[in-house]
Amino acid sequence: MDQPFIPNTMPAQTLTAAPADLLQSSLEEMLRTLPPKDKYKNAPDEDYGDVHGDVLGGLLLGPTGAAYLFLQMSARHPELQLLGHDALYWARKYMEGDRGMPAVEDGCCGLVAEKLAFEAASADSDPGRVQFCHGAPGFTHALQSLRPYYPALQDQIDRAIEKGYGISWTNGLLKKEPNLCHGLFGNGLAFPKGPRREHFLALATPDAVANRKRQDPTLFKAHNYGIDLSVLLGYWPSAAWAWSVYEEDEPRIFLFNDI
Numbered sequence: 529m530d531q532p533f534i535p536n537t538m539p540a541q542t543l544t545a546a547p548a549d550l551l552q553s554s555l556e557e558m559l560r561t562l563p564p565k566d567k568y569k570n571a572p573d574e575d576y577g578d579v580h581g582d583v584l585g586g587l588l589l590g591p592t593g594a595a596y597l598f599l600q601m602s603a604r605h606p607e608l609q610l611l612g613h614d615a616l617y618w619a620r621k622y623m624e625g626d627r628g629m630p631a632v633e634d635g636c637c638g639l640v641a642e643k644l645a646f647e648a649a650s651a652d653s654d655p656g657r658v659q660f661c662h663g664a665p666g667f668t669h670a671l672q673s674l675r676p677y678y679p680a681l682q683d684q685i686d687r688a689i690e691k692g693y694g695i696s697w698t699n700g701l702l703k704k705e706p707n708l709c710h711g712l713f714g715n716g717l718a719f720p721k722g723p724r725r726e727h728f729l730a731l732a733t734p735d736a737v738a739n740r741k742r743q744d745p746t747l748f749k750a751h752n753y754g755i756d757l758s759v760l761l762g763y764w765p766s767a768a769w770a771w772s773v774y775e776e777d778e779p780r781i782f783l784f785n786d787i
């Protein structure tokens with residue numbers, strides 16, 4: 529298998545736009561490309577392939593997760609105006625569409641998605657994975673959240689976090705399209721505020737991604753199972769979350785430790 533990451537030997541990358549502007553444009557691009565709809569359908573049983581924003585999938589994919597993102601945005605950035613409305617307006621819009629009669633189905637509750645679970649369970653066979661959903665960046669995020677509750681273990685936790693940073697730095701510039709779950713956004717947010725985080729996220733801006741793709745068309749292909757309207761998997765919603773928390777000391781990950 530090809531190396532799944534870009535060797536991190538380039539000079540330190542810096543942002544060329546303000547995080548607030550990147551947040552604004554990510555959310556507006558999400559609203560333009562994946563707008564709230566009048567009617568949604570239930571997720572297909574077997575394959576999520578090619579579902580462009582009109583399939584229901586709890587908080588993981590579809591309009592309800594999008595509504596939750598905009599609710600979070602309205603709490604975090606009450607001043608935001610997006611295409612002429614505040615974030616709460618858009619949260620309501622994503623909640624309005626006709627959902628038919630949603631039912632709890634076997635094996636399809638909460639955040640559970642078979643494909644992701646399968647991928648995570650298969651991770652042992654692929655030690656090259658360095659990403660939030662399985663790998664060092666995910667452990668770093670988890671350990672940072674747990675650390676305050678285990679005072680006696682803080683030295684060990686700090687050593688583990690440092691180790692995580694090292695692995696993420698060397699092997700974490702993933703070639704997959706940036707998102708929170710398995711890409712530059714989630715990996716970059718695992719670093720402390722400062723140059724390492726900036727290096728990763730500077731490579732994940734729309735301009736940086738387009739530039740790299742021009743140089744090497746194999747880079748940054750979508751790995752989102754066709755699910756664009758997902759805060760963990762889709763580029764624009766993931767970008768919005770990442771820019772929203774970019775300047776925080778310990779940024780949280782949506783649906784993982786965000787409340």
Ligand SMILES: [Zn+2]
Pocket residue numbers: 659660661662709710
């Ligand atoms: Zn993932």
